[in-house]
Amino acid sequence: MKSVASTVVDDDDPQAYEDQHVHAVYDHIAPHFSSTRYKPWPIIAAFLNSLPTGWIGLDSGTGNGKYLPFPTERPGSVLTIGMDRSWNLLQIAKHAGSRPGLSTTREVVRGDVLANGWRDGVFDYAISIATIHHLASHQRRKLAVQRLLQCVSPAHGRVLIYVWAVEQDDLSKRSVPISEGDGSSGQDVFVPWVMSQQTTMRNKTHQPVAETASTQDDARPADVSVYNRYYHMFAKGELTKLVKEAAERMGLIVGPLTANVTNKLGCDVIRDGWERSNYYIELRRWTS
Amino acid sequence: MVRLITHNLLACHVKGCTSNNFPLALKDIQIELREAEFNPEFITNILPRLEWHALADAARQVGDTSLPPEQPEMMDDDLLRNLHHVLLEIHIVEGAMTCPNCKHIYPILNGIPNMLLAEHEIG
Numbered sequence: 458m459k460s461v462a463s464t465v466v467d468d469d470d471p472q473a474y475e476d477q478h479v480h481a482v483y484d485h486i487a488p489h490f491s492s493t494r495y496k497p498w499p500i501i502a503a504f505l506n507s508l509p510t511g512w513i514g515l516d517s518g519t520g521n522g523k524y525l526p527f528p529t530e531r532p533g534s535v536l537t538i539g540m541d542r543s544w545n546l547l548q549i550a551k552h553a554g555s556r557p558g559l560s561t562t563r564e565v566v567r568g569d570v571l572a573n574g575w576r577d578g579v580f581d582y583a584i585s586i587a588t589i590h591h592l593a594s595h596q597r598r599k600l601a602v603q604r605l606l607q608c609v610s611p612a613h614g615r616v617l618i619y620v621w622a623v624e625q626d627d628l629s630k631r632s633v634p635i636s637e638g639d640g641s642s643g644q645d646v647f648v649p650w651v652m653s654q655q656t657t658m659r660n661k662t663h664q665p666v667a668e669t670a671s672t673q674d675d676a677r678p679a680d681v682s683v684y685n686r687y688y689h690m691f692a693k694g695e696l697t698k699l700v701k702e703a704a705e706r707m708g709l710i711v712g713p714l715t716a717n718v719t720n721k722l723g724c725d726v727i728r729d730g731w732e733r734s735n736y737y738i739e740l741r742r743w744t745s
Numbered sequence: 746m747v748r749l750i751t752h753n754l755l756a757c758h759v760k761g762c763t764s765n766n767f768p769l770a771l772k773d774i775q776i777e778l779r780e781a782e783f784n785p786e787f788i789t790n791i792l793p794r795l796e797w798h799a800l801a802d803a804a805r806q807v808g809d810t811s812l813p814p815e816q817p818e819m820m821d822d823d824l825l826r827n828l829h830h831v832l833l834e835i836h837i838v839e840g841a842m843t844c845p846n847c848k849h850i851y852p853i854l855n856g857i858p859n860m861l862l863a864e865h866e867i868g
Contacts, residue, residue: 468851472864511790513754533784538751540860547857551746562746562836563778564757568860572867573843576767579794580754 464647464687471593478647478687479591480542483520486650486684487545491521500684500732501586502527504739506619510534512581515608516603517570518588522550525563537584539565575608582615583608587735588691590620593645595699598689602703606742611722615743618700619735622689626734643692647685696736698727704740714743721745746856749803750832753795755851755858757844759866768799769842769851771806781833785825786834788833792820 483490505527508514512535516524519539528534530632539550547565555561568574570588583605592598605616623644704711710723722744729738757766797816804812811827842851842858849866852859 481781509790510784510786511788513750513791513794533782534787536750536787538754542861548855551856562856564746564748564751565856566747566751566858566860569862569867572862574756574860575754576756576796583795671774 461646461648462685464645464685466593466645466687468594471597473632474593475591475687478593478670478685482650482684482686483543486546486652487521487543487549489652490650491546491549497523497527498586498619498732498735500737500739501584503620504584504615505535505537506530508535508582508615510723512536513579514538514582514584515540515575515580515605517583517585517605518591519550519565520587522546522547522553522563522565524584524586525550525565526554526561536564539571540565540568541565542567549553557657570604571597573604577607578610578614580609580614582617584617586617587621589618590691592688592689593687595642599699599703599706602700603707605697606704606707606709606724606740609742611742612744615727616740617737618696618740619697620691621688622731622734622736623692624734635680641692641695643695644690646688646690648688650684652682652684653680670699691736693731693736696738697726700726700738700740709742714745718745746836746838747853747858748833748836749800749807750791750795751858752803752837752842753800755860757840757847757849757851758849758860759844759849759862762844762847765846766844768796768845771803771837772841772843772850774807774840774853775838777806777836777838778834779836783826783829785822785829788825788828789820791832792816792828793851799867800831804835807835807837809835810827846850 462485501524505524514535514537516537516539519541522539525537525539541547544567547567549665550565551563553563585605586618589598589601597626609616701711704724710721713725725741727739727741755769757769801812801814809831812831817824836856837853838854838856
């Protein structure tokens with residue numbers, strides 16, 4: 458069982474904190490990480506399968522590009538562009554969905570989920586799966602949601618966000634420390650990524666933050682490296698509250714488009730909930 | 746990889762650079778051509794999302810002159826096939842994109858454009 462440890466974010470420089478505890482780690486563990494990330498989550502697959510032909514979207518924090526080949530039943534009917542900070546993950550995402558005898562190339566861009574870099578409202582949809590929980594302050598997580606709402610069409614843009622939940626599935630491989638405080642603001646934790654030395658040796662990139670196993674856990678064999686990734690685990694209701702704050706910051710009405718509203722911009726919550734240790738929310742923008 | 750369909754969506758995002766920041770000019774570009782399956786419905790439906798002048802200019806910059814400078818009112822099969830080629834079969838492998846306004850250079854390396862900015866450049 459993987460254990461998860463509480464951590465405290467350095468408030469002075471969350472960017473530097475993320476550089477050390479998120480970006481450097483993913484660049485280092487990229488091939489090993491990717492080999493474990495192949496199962497799509499059902500709600501995300503259903504979302505991508507429902508998109509009309511000719512829609513263009515952004516996968517913000519694409520990782521290994523697992524969702525870029527969707528919809529698998531109608532390949533090439535939509536175009537999802539994958540964005541990530543990790544150069545090594547992008548090298549993998551670039552060929553997501555390839556198999557022996559079928560080489561496929563995907564559109565991928567190196568970028569930051571807090572930056573912009575796109576024409577405003579140019580996408581029909583945006584997804585951000587297991588990404589926003591790596592941002593080390595509430596303000597930064599809110600800005601990431603604003604960027605998603607900003608990059609999709611004000612008339613019809615659809616957004617799907619997934620983040621890790623404090624409430625973990627019984628089947629999850631992780632054990633989580635008991636939450637302190639009132640539990641409404643989530644928990645900052647380190648999640649260890651364990652790689653054997655053999656895996657590490659094959660990886661020629663600079664080693665960022667690995668600690669030798671002997672200082673971490675005497676029970677582990679000595680040829681194991683542990684990389685701690687920072688996560689903000691979301692409390693129940695926290696994601697939906699965050700999205701509402703982000704939408705209101707942009708001057709959007711949160712809720713369905715009603716007949717008596719004119720000349721307004723809004724964003725409706727289509728569904729939100731919990732699936733397999735994650736909270737999710739699906740949004741649709743509207744213009745009256 | 747970066748193709749002209751993606752180039753048509755990207756804009757400069759340096760702090761304060763909010764006008765004349767699109768399209769990014771292509772410089773020292775190396776391309777590869779790879780065949781892709783033709784889906785006329787996809788091409789027809791994405792057209793309203795694209796900036797035609799930027800697309801036709803970018804195509805000329807990489808040596809393809811098949812698109813007319815102005816968007817025709819009627820799309821025929823030949824034009825859809827030309828669009829398909831320009832949007833989906835030309836891959837930019839190396840080069841750079843320069844902002845027409847602030848001249849910021851976004852490099853393209855190994856088929857991946859780097860849109861990351863330093864913290865102080867982010868608006």
